[in-house]
Amino acid sequence: MSIDTENIKKWYVIHTYSGYENKVKANLERKVHSMGMEDEIFKIVVPMENEIEKKNGKEKVVSHKIFPGYVLVEMIVSDRSWYVVRNTPGVTGFVGSGTKPIPLSEGEVKKILGSCDENGEGKVHLDIEVGESVHINSGAFENFAATVTEIDYNKSKVKVIIDMFGRETTVEVGFDQIEKI
Numbered sequence: 001m002s003i004d005t006e007n008i009k010k011w012y013v014i015h016t017y018s019g020y021e022n023k024v025k026a027n028l029e030r031k032v033h034s035m036g037m038e039d040e041i042f043k044i045v046v047p048m049e050n051e052i053e054k055k056n057g058k059e060k061v062v063s064h065k066i067f068p069g070y071v072l073v074e075m076i077v078s079d080r081s082w083y084v085v086r087n088t089p090g091v092t093g094f095v096g097s098g099t100k101p102i103p104l105s106e107g108e109v110k111k112i113l114g115s116c117d118e119n120g121e122g123k124v125h126l127d128i129e130v131g132e133s134v135h136i137n138s139g140a141f142e143n144f145a146a147t148v149t150e151i152d153y154n155k156s157k158v159k160v161i162i163d164m165f166g167r168e169t170t171v172e173v174g175f176d177q178i179e180k181i
Contacts, residue, residue: 008076009042009074009075009076010074010075010076010077010103010104011072011073011074011103011104011108011109012072012073012074012075012077012085012094012095012096012101012102012103012104013067013070013071013072013073013094013095013101013104014070014071014072014073014085014091014093014094014095015069015070015091015092015093015094015095016069016070016071016090016091016092017069017090017092018068018069019068020090021046021065021068021069021070021071022046023089023090024071024088024089024090024091025044025045025046025071027088027089027090028041028044028071028073028084028085028088028091029044031084031088032044032084035084037080037081037084040075040076040078040080040081041073041074041075041076041081041084041085042074042075043072043073043074044071044072044073044074045071045072045073045074045113046065046071046072047065047066047067047072047112047113048063048064048065048066049063049064049066050062050063050064051064052175052176066112067112070095072104072112072113073085077101082094082101127180128148128151128158128178128180129148129151130148130149130150130151131147131148132147132148132180132181133145133146133147133148133180133181134146134147134148134158134160134178134179134180134181135178135179135180135181136160136162136173136177136178137177137178137179138176138177139173139174139177141162141171141173144162144163144164145162145163145181146160146161146162146171146173146178147160147161148160148178149161149170156174156175156176157172157173157174157175158172158173158174158175158178159171159172160172160173160178
């Protein structure tokens, strides 16, 4: 008899010692593999987001943990899977009331993992919204003022409207080519 795991696997939050999130993820992944728990513990994610930081006139992408001290685990809760997760070095417990972990809602999962790719790695986050004015600081349209019309986080590109030769023209530039005015 086959169990439909899609209906019973859920995302749970585990609390870890701060700064140990990646070690907990690695330890738990090793435990899952060595104990043959792949059919009960599916994904382990340390949610990250990337931000573009400027320092000394240079931009670089820096990763930050969205929830320091927490790791997300997609799993089917059973006595065995609970024990494996709970007894992983660095794990202080599940988030929930008492000993019973409480799963995240679908909305919470989408909100948290929406800023990450499927591995929990951060997508670049811009502090710019559609409709805002920006300055293009490099490339073929350097020194143009522009208005943001579309942001594509998957491609790290922004569509903007610039005024060229008296006409509005839409151009696509990289996240690293613009700055907020």
